[in-house]
Amino acid sequence: MPQKIALLGLGSVGSQVVELIRQFPQDFTLESIAVNTTQLDTIIQRFGVNKVSVGLSSEVVRLQREFGIEVRLNSLSELATDKNIDIVVNALSGYAGLQATYDSLMAKKKVVIVNKEPLVAAGEILMGLPGKLISADSEMAAGRELIKDMNIADIVKLIITCSGGPFYDRKGVDLSQITPEEALAHPTWKMGPKITIDSATLINKAFEIIEAHHLFGLPYDKLGMAIHRHSVIHAILRTSEGDTPYISPPSMLIPLAQGLFSPRESLYTEENYRYPDDCTQLQKDPDTSRFPGYELCVQIGREGGLAPAYMVGANEVAVQAFLKRRIRLTDIPIVIERTLGQVQQQADPDLEAIKVAMSFADKSLAKNIIEHPIKYGLIGPF
Numbered sequence: 347m348p349q350k351i352a353l354l355g356l357g358s359v360g361s362q363v364v365e366l367i368r369q370f371p372q373d374f375t376l377e378s379i380a381v382n383t384t385q386l387d388t389i390i391q392r393f394g395v396n397k398v399s400v401g402l403s404s405e406v407v408r409l410q411r412e413f414g415i416e417v418r419l420n421s422l423s424e425l426a427t428d429k430n431i432d433i434v435v436n437a438l439s440g441y442a443g444l445q446a447t448y449d450s451l452m453a454k455k456k457v458v459i460v461n462k463e464p465l466v467a468a469g470e471i472l473m474g475l476p477g478k479l480i481s482a483d484s485e486m487a488a489g490r491e492l493i494k495d496m497n498i499a500d501i502v503k504l505i506i507t508c509s510g511g512p513f514y515d516r517k518g519v520d521l522s523q524i525t526p527e528e529a530l531a532h533p534t535w536k537m538g539p540k541i542t543i544d545s546a547t548l549i550n551k552a553f554e555i556i557e558a559h560h561l562f563g564l565p566y567d568k569l570g571m572a573i574h575r576h577s578v579i580h581a582i583l584r585t586s587e588g589d590t591p592y593i594s595p596p597s598m599l600i601p602l603a604q605g606l607f608s609p610r611e612s613l614y615t616e617e618n619y620r621y622p623d624d625c626t627q628l629q630k631d632p633d634t635s636r637f638p639g640y641e642l643c644v645q646i647g648r649e650g651g652l653a654p655a656y657m658v659g660a661n662e663v664a665v666q667a668f669l670k671r672r673i674r675l676t677d678i679p680i681v682i683e684r685t686l687g688q689v690q691q692q693a694d695p696d697l698e699a700i701k702v703a704m705s706f707a708d709k710s711l712a713k714n715i716i717e718h719p720i721k722y723g724l725i726g727p728f
């Protein structure tokens with residue numbers, strides 16, 4: 347019997363999950379899907395989807411009438427906890443997926459997650475829940491394969507690689523003048539806008555360091571980052587015997603299939619990929635001085651408590667403001683820093699406190715900072 351999937355999000359990653367379901371009909375079937383504004387007609391027809399969640403009330407009525415299926419407004423958690431579902435895939439962007447991730451793990455589901463923000467903001471809580479959480483982020487999938495059942499004491503370091511985004515090598519470029527259009531052109535990965543901007547600021551890599559800390563139980567001192575422009579080395583495991591890289595083509599289909607098939611071996615392969623000649627060249631001591639968001643966000647991760655939740659909320663609104671040309675790329679880490687300067691830390695927050703903190707940073711604190719650029723030392727609009 348194919349395993350029934352609830353797919354949350356149908357952007358760049360969600361579409362690749364659909365591609366895997368299409369390629370492996372014996373193994374997987376698309377039972378339900380959640381989006382915000384995306385049109386779902388074609389996918390409902392093609393895959394015989396039974397339940398959907400949408401963010402537009404007009405779509406609820408229309409889809410129900412045209413397809414006679416169950417359509418609800420913003421019901422991510424209902425889809426994710428449905429008793430018919432075997433696998434929940436969280437391919438949402440931003441922090442909207444936290445509650446559904448929590449609920450599906452509480453319902454003991456297998457959850458394949460690419461959405462970083464829930465783990466960054468609430469990793470300690472999510473890792474303690476009864477379901478099975480499998481990250482299909484390529485660096486995390488590589489780390490999982492490299493570490494397997496190793497003792498943490500035997501690991502000297504797990505090094506996560508980073509493409510560097512579009513501007514790492516362009517040393518003479520004034521990053522405050524970079525437009526959203528330039529920042530959206532990532533050198534190796536085709537991704538949604540939020541993660542593409544996070545890659546340009548290297549904040550995405552800081553989020554992955556925090557993810558790895560939670561997923562693998564590694565202390566921050568055992569986590570590091572290296573620049574690898576080709577994105578074919580995804581992580582490197584350092585032990586007393588030397589460095590072991592995890593090498594695979596730069597395709598999200600590979601880690602996604604590993605997540606879907608787990609604990610079975612993945613049946614998906616990319617046989618025709620040709621590795622570039624110089625594809626193992628690494629820069630092991632990256633210069634992140636032009637990208638202060640990286641160190642800042644790793645430091646906030648180390649602090650733990652409520653700080654990462656405020657950071658996630660502040661980053662979310664700052665990225666949207668940059669995309670609307672209201673602030674500069676270089677203003678994004680400043681918005682995060684100023685936001686964190688205005689909040690009270692709290693150790694061991696519960697899920698509710700984390701959700702409140704993310705939303706408060708997003709909708710009030712950081713938003714206010716963006717609205718008063720001069721007062722808070724931002725360059726501000728283009």
Ligand SMILES: NC(=O)c1ccc[n+]([C@@H]2O[C@H](COP(=O)([O-])OP(=O)(O)OC[C@H]3O[C@@H](n4cnc5c(N)ncnc54)[C@H](OP(=O)(O)O)[C@@H]3O)[C@@H](O)[C@H]2O)c1
Nearest residue numbers: 355356357358359381382383384438439442460461537538
């Ligand atoms: N793309 C990659 O290669 C890649 C690699 C590693 C990790 N990731 C992570 O994977 C996640 C998804 O990335 P992506 O590139 O696929 O992003 P994306 O293309 O922007 O897609 C995001 C999807 O989430 C949906 N969504 C967002 N908020 C929602 C809400 N409140 N309710 C329902 N649906 C909602 C969007 O729906 P609408 O379009 O209808 O608004 C869209 O379908 C991100 O967290 C990213 O960090 C991505």
